[in-house]
């Protein structure tokens with residue numbers, strides 16, 4: 001195994017993301033747009049894998065959570081009831097000299113962070129992105145792109161309860177896009193204007209909310225560790241009274257030590273019965289849970305683990321990144337958990353001008369493709385092909401060499417240890433599935 005050289009800096013991550021096809025700047029050919037990013041061929045796989053394991057662990061493997069996929073566009077009254085029209089704001093200040101804008105709470109000494117100029121008094125700025133429904137741009141047609149997926153769950157509480165016949169406690173999970181007109185999008189994909197959330201609204205009996213809140217904080221913290229984030233790079237931080245969202249009684253953030261410092265990966269809030277009561281009030285509907293045991297109608301309390309897919313992807317990327325020295329040369333490797341790795345196996349012929357080797361390698365790749373993300377590559381020397389796969393975090397590489405033609409076996413090279421084993425071709429698929437923990 002190689003010796004580690006440095007700790008990661010953000011520029012290395014941004015540059016690798018572009019070079020290898022994880023993340024591109026949105027609309028780059030037009031000079032880019034702030035706060036929006038595009039995921040390339042490997043980034044999309046990473047993100048998809050994160051979403052798949054989240055869904056599998058939070059929905060498929062539990063019998064107390066069901067899924068939902070609500071629309072991004074909702075009735076404008078939703079955002080009045082939720083408190084977002086009134087209170088989803090950040091304090092904004094302008095520099096009187098260079099005219100740049102900042103979030104007042106991100107400015108340290110009351111002067112412009114760019115030029116040191118004087119700043120205006122803060123004014124509140126609503127973060128919701130407005131849009132118009134239909135052809136007429138008048139007030140009646142205004143609505144918002146959802147700033148959180150959670151509200152789609154609250155307004156469907158009664159529908160889901162009806163069809164799923166759940167007893168408290170139970171949860172509804174959803175993932176999807178959310179939009180916020182952030183004043184200063186920054187730190188690569190960390191704070192963007194368009195992002196994906198993965199949220200659970202977990203409905204519990206009033207009085208059991210604090211216990212469930214604690215359980216969910218632990219559950220979600222351990223989830224990041226399970227998929228490879230180093231424990232010492234994670235911490236919990238409880239919100240101070242003045243930073244709590246308008247709906248929250250208590251919130252814990254799971255923070256990750258990014259190259260730019262500790263920052264929120266996921267928030268787990270005790271939202272009390274605020275949301276269901278607000279929607280009942282604004283819609284005039286009965287949004288309660290009928291307790292068959294006591295004959296009483298209960299407004300459940302809600303514990304909400306709310307994570308960002310993009311932030312999780314960034315943390316997994318940063319945490320996996322290593323620069324090592326191998327035989328005096330630098331090796332960049334992404335040590336992704338195998339479940340998150342975009343490509344599970346790459347297959348190469350040692351010599352691309354030997355048709356028998358090319359055919360054998362292509363056959364192995366075809367055999368593996370139905371079972372795992374597989375890549376065939378013969379566009380460079382073997383050393384370079386290994387380096388490419390290390391940089392995208394592929395756990396296994398298979399090389400077909402001249403000996404293969406005699407012993408019908410190939411070399412499987414493991415990403416982290418760089419150890420190589422010889423495996424008969426008929427056993428390759430089984431060996432990989434076992435190593436990937438799928439058997």
Ligand code: GAP
Nearest residue numbers: 148150190191192195265266267306307308311
């Ligand atoms: N429903 C609760 C809620 O939305 P939040 O703390 O505002 O709470 C939850 O957001 C998660 O969504 C955050 O922990 C973060 O991972 C992600 N998130 C929020 N704003 C984001 C942004 N501007 N860019 C990327 N991710 C964001």
